[in-house]
Amino acid sequence: MSTFMTSAVRGCAAALMVATFAPGTASAQLIGQDPAPPDVRRPYRGIFNVPPDSNKSHSLVFSGSLFAAYDDNIFEGLTDGRARDWRYQRSGRYAGASAGLNYAFSRSGERVSFGAQTGGQVNYYDRGDDSHTSAYYNGAVSMDARLTRSTTLSASQTAGFSPGYSFTFPALGGVDEALVDVDLPMDPDLELFRLEAVHLNSRVALTQRLSRGTSLTGGWNYRHVNFRGEELTGSRFRDYGSHSGFARLSYQRGLTQYSSLNLGYGIRVSDRNDRSGRPRVLHDIQAGIRYGRPLSISRRTSFSFSTGSAIAVREDLSNPDAGTTTTARLTGNASLVHELGRTWTARATYRRGLTFREGFDNEFFFTDSLGVDVGGLVTRRLSASAAGAWSFARLDRPGRNRQTAFSGTAQATYALARYLGLFARYVYYDYEFGEDVPLDPRLPRALERHAVRVGLTTSIPLIR
Secondary structure, three states, rough: OOOHHHHHHHHHHEEEEEEOOOOOOHHHHOEEEEEEEOOOOOOOOOOOOOOOOOOOOEEEEEEEEEEEEEEEEEEEOOOOOOOOOOOOOOEEEEEEEEEEEEEEEEEOOOOEEEEEEEEEEEEEEEOOOOOEEEEEEHHHHEEEEEOOOOEEEEEEEEEEEEEEEEOOOOOOOOOOOEEEEEOOOOOHHHEEEEEEEEEEEEEEEEEEEEOEEEEEEEEEEEHHHOOOOHHHHOOOOOOOEEEEEEEEEEEEEEOOOOOOEEEEEEEEEEEEEEOOOOOEEEEEEEEEEEEEOOOOOOOEEEHHHHHEEEEEEEOOOOOOOOEEEEEHHHHEEEEEEEOOOOEEEEEEEEEEEEEEEOOOOOEEEEEEEEEEEEEEOOOOOEEEEEEEEEEEEEOOOOOEEEEEEEEEEEEEEEEEEEEEEEEEEEEEEEEEEEEOOOOOOOOEEEEEEEEEEEEEEEEEEEEE
16 A cells, blocks of 8 residues: 555544544535535435434534545745644645534524534644644534513623634624624635634623614623734734624614615724724614515525625724724625526625734724635535635725735535545635735735645434
């Protein structure tokens, strides 16, 4: 047996001997596994990777893969050897494996709904002259309680550990939502750097319905990210913590069968402990239309969009005499979904808004992002999918403060049996940060990476 195949076998054994839970955010995109089928009206008709029954209160799924890989990444010399992960220091072949478990529980009552999820995943890589093992862990609990006919209390807590950092495309949201991307990497193939981090996020909100279309929401959010490593002692890139309070008054009125008028105002005040001395005030103004309707008689095509605006105020709350800087931007999102045949779905989305990221001195980015994906079954045994995402972000300050990123993936999976599949996957990733963007010095400002993986994958529902 060749050294390469021996490495692959060792990788499989090492991964399968580790008992762990798989992260919920990554469990659907383990190496060698297609993303979960999109949430559409039709039932899933494939043999392999059948999603858990949504009507069940809990599920436990084991996932794993064994693969051979080739990476061609333009990265050598960009960090002068500061990055510790050999996978991103040179191109070439290697073998690997992954194994994990994911457990989810949910229960809805007449007045109270509760949900919980815990998971973890172990990845193993072997290049012959070196090997590396990484593990992900996370957990989350959430609760919604109807206190009175018009009052609702919601609370959530998430915690996670990630061994790597990736410039994932951030989720966009309103003032009363999570405006910070604290999630674990959605795709281990896009994990770029070994930078261990612990993530915590707590949120409590109380909503009072004032009338049929009017509501008032207030709450508190705590977020903390700790990057581990002795070399980070005293560095401003080590810890990120923030307390924030938010309030929102919103009004919605239907205009037609498919559209509604949305009016609202929200404010979020954060006292950030990031050594920058610049807390943030964020105003969110909604004065636009929300529209969504099917575009065909068969209802196979649907289109939706919404609009709004955000006003970010840089304000030092500890120094009332200091000046403030105000930035106003239009925000919004649009989505187009089309069902092709009996099993295929194509989707395009566009989002525009303000986001925050770790590792950037807690500056906010104004981001435009575009995503497309298509996937379905060629036969009951053969599935195929492809996705692409592009983002353009910039800091609200003079200088070279832009960031561009593009990622693309394509995958085919053939079901050898109900719980075993053969897969081939291609990944492309490219990003570049401007010279004036405050970036952790261990991370390169530009990277282009290609990766190909071929192997076996499994997904076994232990509890359905």
